[in-house]
Amino acid sequence: xxxxxxxxxxxxxxxxxxxxxxxxxxxxxxxxxxxxxxxxxxxxxxxxxxxxxxxxxxxxxxxxxxxxxxxxxxxxxxxxxxxxxxxxxxxxxxxxxxxxxxxxxxxxxxxxxxxxxxxxxxxxxxxxxxxxxxxxxxxxxxxxxxxxxxxxxxxxxxxxxxxxxxxxxxxxxxxxxxxxxxxxxxxxxxxxxxxxxxxxxxxxxxxxxxxxxxxxxxxxxxxxxxxxxxxxxxxxxxxxxxxxxxxxxxxxxxxxxxxxxxxxxxxxxxxxxxxxxxxxxxxxxxxxxxxxxxxxxxxxxxxxxxxxxxxxxxxxxxxxxxxxxxxxxxxxxxxxxxxxxx
Numbered sequence: 001x002x003x004x005x006x007x008x009x010x011x012x013x014x015x016x017x018x019x020x021x022x023x024x025x026x027x028x029x030x031x032x033x034x035x036x037x038x039x040x041x042x043x044x045x046x047x048x049x050x051x052x053x054x055x056x057x058x059x060x061x062x063x064x065x066x067x068x069x070x071x072x073x074x075x076x077x078x079x080x081x082x083x084x085x086x087x088x089x090x091x092x093x094x095x096x097x098x099x100x101x102x103x104x105x106x107x108x109x110x111x112x113x114x115x116x117x118x119x120x121x122x123x124x125x126x127x128x129x130x131x132x133x134x135x136x137x138x139x140x141x142x143x144x145x146x147x148x149x150x151x152x153x154x155x156x157x158x159x160x161x162x163x164x165x166x167x168x169x170x171x172x173x174x175x176x177x178x179x180x181x182x183x184x185x186x187x188x189x190x191x192x193x194x195x196x197x198x199x200x201x202x203x204x205x206x207x208x209x210x211x212x213x214x215x216x217x218x219x220x221x222x223x224x225x226x227x228x229x230x231x232x233x234x235x236x237x238x239x240x241x242x243x244x245x246x247x248x249x250x251x252x253x254x255x256x257x258x259x260x261x262x263x264x265x266x267x268x269x270x271x272x273x274x275x276x277x278x279x280x281x282x283x284x285x286x287x288x289x290x291x292x293x294x295x296x297x298x299x300x301x302x303x304x305x306x307x308x309x310x311x312x313x314x315x316x317x318x319x320x321x322x323x324x325x326x327x328x329x330x331x332x333x334x335x336x337x338x339x340x341x342x
Contacts, residue, residue, distance in 0.1 A: 051334075051337050052323065052332055052333065052334050052335045052336070052337050053332065053333045053334065054326075054327035054328060054329065054331070054332055054333075055241065055243075055327070055329060055331040055332060055333055056328075056329045056331070057247070057250040057251060057253060057254040057329060057331070058254075059254070059257060059258070062333065063241065063254065063331070063333070064254065064258065066147055066239065066241065066333065067147065067254075067255075067258065069145070069147070070145060070146065070147035070239070071124070071143065071145035071146065072124045072125075072126065072142065072143065072145065072146045072147070073124070073125050073126070073146075073147050073149065074126050074127075074128070074138055074142070074146060074147070074148045074149065075087075075090060075125065075126070075127045075128075075149050075151075076127075076128055076129075076130045076135055076138070076148065076149070076150045076151070077129060077130060077150065077151035077153075077245070078129070078130055078153070078158065078219045078220070078221055078224045079129055079158075079162060079216040079218075079219030080153065080158050080161045080162040080165060080216050080219065081151045081152065081153035081158055081221075081245050082151040082153070082245040082248045083127065083128070083129040083130075083151065084129075084271075085248060086127050086151065086248065087127040089252050089255070090125045090127050090255075091127075092261070093255065093256070093259060093261035129219070130150070130224055135148075135150070135224065135229065136228060136229055136232045139232055139233065139236045139238045140232060140236060142238065144239075146238070146239065147239045147241065148238055148239065148240045148241065149241045149243060149251070150240065150241070150242050150243070151243055151244075151245045151248060152221075152242050152243065152244055152245065152320075152321060152324050153221065153244070153245045154221070154321060155220060155221035155222055155302075156298060156299060156302065158219075158221055159217065159220075159298070159301065159302065159307070160294050160298045162215070162216040162217045162219065163209075163210060163217060163290070163294065163298075164278070164290055164291075164294070165215070165216050166209060166214055166215040166216060166217055167198075167200065167205070167209075167278050167290055168198075168272045168276070168278060169215065170187050170198075170200065170209075171187045171189060171198035171200075171276065171278060172272070174186055174187070175187075176209075176214060176215060178212070178214055179208055179209075179214075183204075183208055184201070184204040184205075184208045184209075185201055185204060187199065187200050188200075192277075194275060195275045195276070195277060196273075196275060196276045196277070197276075197277045197278075197279060198276060198277070198278050198279065199279045199280075199281050199287055200278075200279070200280055200281070201280070201281050202280040202281060202282050202283070202288075202293075203283065205280060206305075210301065210305065211305045213307070220307070220308070220310075220311065221317065222308055222311035222312070222314055222317055223310055223311060225313070225316075225317040225320065226311075226312045226313060227312040227313040227316075228312075229313075230313050230316045230317075230320075230336075233336050234336055237334070237336070237337070239333075239334070240333070240334055240335070240336070241331065241332070241333050242320065242323075242324050242331070242332050242335055243324070243330065243331040243332075244324055244325060244330035244331065246330060247329060247330045247331055250329065251331075277289065278290045280293050320335055320336075323335045
């Protein structure tokens with residue numbers, strides 16, 4: 001009988017201890033705020049706000065909703081990454097719509113121009129070629145209702161396009177003002193049937209134009225996306241959409257449908273005549289088409305001419321580019337945030 005009594009007492013003690021343990025565990029859960037958010041009645045934070053998110057250009061998609069929420073939309077690009085195309089599209093589209101305005105400026109001095117201030121709007125669109133630290137200034141001073149859409153282009157690809165652009169411009173307008181008198185011969189143009197051939201000396205073009213980063217050549221991706229750029233993005237955490245330049249037509253398509261733009265085409269533009277051919281004359285007198293010349297030399301130019309001398313945080317910029325290109329539609333929201341993209 002005594003043994004049975006002791007066993008019952010021990011069992012009662014164990015049950016009491018288990019009850020106390022459960023009670024203290026519940027207190028710890030409350031003290032640590034480990035409560036099911038669904039039971040509180042408060043809305044949960046959307047997954048899209050806790051990490052980077054791949055985007056599409058569909059009506060009603062997340063990018064469409066971001067545009068709805070924005071009071072100001074900044075469309076930015078380094079030279080030869082689609083900035084002019086974005087500017088022309090926005091100018092043609094937004095100027096004809098009631099309740100919408102546009103700004104297509106070339107510098108900070110025109111930000112408060114009468115053409116902008118005299119048009120009270122529900123939404124404003126600002127298009128700008130982003131040189132060096134310009135984008136960082138936008139992030140720092142923009143309101144929290146601002147949406148940034150930046151067109152991205154890999155630097156070597158951008159450089160090749162910039163070289164062709166500067167050459168075509170020289171063929172049309174002659175030597176740029178930066179060229180010292182007597183240091184370079186002007187382009188030679190000749191007519192061949194219904195086409196025009198423009199020829200420039202290779203050595204002079206490389207030494208006076210490419211090496212000295214004339215015109216759009218100087219608008220380096222790595223200079224725009226410097227360590228200072230990456231630091232300020234992480235500090236300010238702007239509403240930021242990065243989109244590959246190859247997807248601009250799809251972006252324009254969304255804007256076109258969203259705002260019912262009266263445009264015949266939404267394709268990005270190239271303003272040079274189509275019947276011109278452009279050649280570099282080698283030292284032996286051979287004339288080589290600029291596209292063929294770049295095919296052989298483009299990936300060596302940056303190394304031979306030390307064109308990344310002022311680049312910083314190249315690894316972060318490459319990683320950013322990889323994140324953009326990894327998305328199915330090559331567009332991403334807030335790439336700098338941690339989290340899985342759906």
